[in-house]
Amino acid sequence: MxxxxxxxxxxxxxxxxxxxxxxxxxxxxxxxxxxxxxxxQSESSDGFLVEHGPNSLRASTPALGALIADLGLSDAVVSANEEAATRYVVRDGRPLPLPMSVPDFLTTDLFSARAKWRLLAEPFISRRADEEESVASFVRRRLGPEVLDYAVAPFVGGVFAGRPQDLSITHAFERLADLESDHGSLLWGGLRAALSGSSTDNDGPSGLFSFRHxxxxxxxxxxxxxxxxxxxxxxxxxxxxxxxxxxxxxxxxxxxxxxxxxxxxxxxxxxxxxxxxxxxxxxxxxxxEYPPLRVVALGYERDAIAHSLDGFGLLVPPVEDFDSLGTIFSSTLFPNRAPEGHALLTTFVGGARAPDLAQQPEATLQQRVEADLDRLLGVSAPPVFARQIHWSQAIPQxxxxxxxxxxxxxxxxxxxxxxxxxxxxxxxxxxxxxxxxxxxxxxxxxxxxxx
Ligand SMILES: Cc1cc2nc3c(=O)[nH]c(=O)nc-3n(C[C@H](O)[C@H](O)[C@H](O)COP(=O)(O)OP(=O)(O)OC[C@H]3O[C@@H](n4cnc5c(N)ncnc54)[C@H](O)[C@@H]3O)c2cc1C
The missing domain is CATH 3.50.50.60 (FAD/NAD(P)-binding domain)
Structure with a gap:
């Protein structure tokens, strides 16, 4: 021993x-x-359940599902609400659903007709021989500039609180880089993986989940x-x-x-x-680099928000004129996150995109987040609950x-x-x-x- x-x-x-x-x-x-x-860290206060760090989990590796089963925690797991399958991305100041199917992709306003044609050309783009490439360069080259601006850049902000021009495709999104090197195309490679059912198999929870408390x-x-x-x-x-x-x-x-x-x-x-x-x-x-990040959790009376909040949340591309990286509709995502008749919104500010913003005084930052939420979701009354969490060195880039x-x-x-x-x-x-x-x-x- x-x-x-x-x-x-x-x-x-x-x-x-x-x-x-x-x-x-x-x-x-x-x-x-x-x-x-x-x-x-999870904190319950005034009937709101605020996550200081991660808000949702995915059994992306078998180890997480196995650990939960091993600890006997399966009954404490809560799955994401079905409505949370929709993810909004902001374009021209409006949250638009990210298309999740081919018909939705063809009709969405999130991408221009030009961007859609450009995406369909992806299988015909040749591989690049260079050893390492930034996420921005890889996506612009393979999928076009609009997919970078309105899909990948906001996603990188949501996962790493990072910037696609800084991150390495090889190290940050190894599977995407592998699709190009193994299949010559992300679309073909993704399609083949989907058809062969080669997703992560494990016995644990599937989809997005959290725990009741x-x-x-x-x-x-x-x-x-x-x-x-x-x-x-x-x-x-x-x-x-x-x-x-x-x-x-x-x-x-x-x-x-x-x-x-x-x-x-x-x-x-x-x-x-x-x-x-x-x-x-x-x-x-x-x-x-571990850039600073601020989590701004705001609770509202449900009637004060015009938006239906029917989704996971919204992501803000860096090319749009807002301070937030994105907002999670926490009380839609999981049960018991807000008291009856209320909604909890969790907004992220700063990261590698705007490190100085994450250092602002709490009152200033709350005002700026409220201004973003007013424009994006139509909020007509001030929050009834507010909590901020400062991460001075949040996520490794x-x-x-x-x-x-x-x-x-x-x-x-x-x-x-x-x-x-x-x-x-x-x-x-x-x-x-x-x-x-x-x-x-x-x-x-x-x-x-x-x-
Ligand atoms: C705001 C935020 C939101 C996130 N959202 C998500 C999400 O939705 N989903 C998701 O899957 N992931 C998310 N992540 C990422 C994920 O939560 C983290 O990457 C993961 O939890 C990190 O775990 P860790 O053990 O590697 O590091 P840490 O959690 O950083 O643990 C390291 C520990 O080491 C301790 N320590 C430091 N120095 C010393 C020392 N000298 N001696 C002893 N102890 C020391 C620290 O106090 C700390 O407890 C998020 C992260 C953040 C910050």
Whole structure:
């Protein structure tokens, strides 16, 4: 049986710790803040349920579905309301439904006739030989500028709070890059995958889902299983490995026990500053951008909003004249997010698109978000509930050259036996990706340390 330290009690750290503990290892988790879950925090206030971080989950990796089943949480899962299948994208100041079928695509006003013809030409566009390309360049080349402006750019704002001109298609949307290299066309490749039914198969929840009492049900259940093995309010300052055993350096000196292995799940900018005597140059880790993001949750009397709110929410393309990145219709998406007769809207501001905006005072930002919502949804009365969450360093940006980051992590693991990395900077930024990364780290640690 091995002794293992996990640094960081976000979802990737908790998943790794739980998996290792279940296999019989002695695991201890070290967390800097006073709570588990990392960016996953759910808050109930005045009858509104506000998500500070992720608002919805998708079992994009089998690991997330398996974890939920394993923890016995399947009954606590709530699926997204059917109405939430519609997603709005703003064009010329109006939210328009994103077409989800060929007939809808042919008749939508979201794209011009020229853009529709351009999209149909995609299978005839040749592959590009260059090694790495930005998301913007890839999409403009294959699908045309309007699809970039009115589909991909708002989507990138919604997932990464990022900008398509900064992100690497290879690292941020690996599957799209693979469709081009494997099939020569995104349309053909997508069609073939759909016909062969090659989606992610797993036994867990399908589609978009959450938990009845909020997404933090998941980290809370993991913490419950780990019990006293979690040290809160204990930031790790450094690591060393004298005599084949890992030692953690805390504010008031070394941790009393030593470990066979360490799983680091702290954000890369944090890891880059930890004391560690290493031959590996950690500069690429320090350079990864985590732009600031503000979450503005506003509750309204339902009658005050003219829009039918019949959808997941709306995304705002950067070419449109608004401050928000997008708004989730939270009370349409899942039950129990707002009191009877009320609606909860969750708006995101800032990110790599407008980092300065995310630093504005709360009152200024609320005014600007209210102005956007008035124009987009026809809001006729002030909110009856307001809550803002500041993320000073929210989501890692998989920018051009991100391969250097992955190589640095691999080199650190090679240079330091027993040191393993997991987190949203490794194989995708979604909760499902972070869970898969934590599970993968647990497997690799167990393989290195033995039973
Ligand atoms: C606003 C927002 C909205 C999002 N929306 C969605 C969504 O709808 N769907 C989705 O799938 N994903 C979403 N994501 C992404 C997803 O939630 C995250 O990528 C994922 O939860 C990150 O998990 P993690 O464990 O890798 O990192 P984190 O949650 O960042 O956990 C890292 C932990 O390490 C701790 N730590 C840091 N330094 C130290 C130290 N020195 N010592 C000890 N501990 C330390 C931190 O306090 C933290 O608890 C969203 C993210 C944000 C910020």
């Amino acid at each position: 091995s002794t293992i330290a996990v640094i960081g009690a976000g979802i990737s750290g908790l998943t790794a710790a739980y998996r290792l503990q279940r296999e019989g290892h002695t695991v201890t988790v070290w967390e800097a803040t006073d709570q588990v879950g990392g960016v996953i 909020g997404i933090d049900t998941l980290p809370a259940a993991l913490a419950d299983r780990l019990q006293s093995r979690i040290h809160l309010n204990t930031p790790v300052r450094g690591l060393s490995r004298p005599d084949d055993q890992w030692c953690l350096h805390l504010a008031d000196g070394p941790a009393p026990e030593s470990f066979d292995a360490v799983v680091s799940t702290v954000p890369l900018h944090r890891f880059a500053t930890l004391d560690l005597d290493t031959p590996v140059d950690r500069t690429p880790l320090d350079k990864v 998989y920018t051009l050259g991100y391969g250097a980051v992955k190589r640095t992590l691999d080199a650190l693991e090679d240079a330091h036996p027993g040191l393993v990395f997991a987190g949203n900077y490794r194989q995708g930024v979604s909760v499902g990706d972070a869970v898969a990364s934590g599970a993968d780290a647990a497997t690799r640690v167990a393989a290195q340390t033995g039973p």
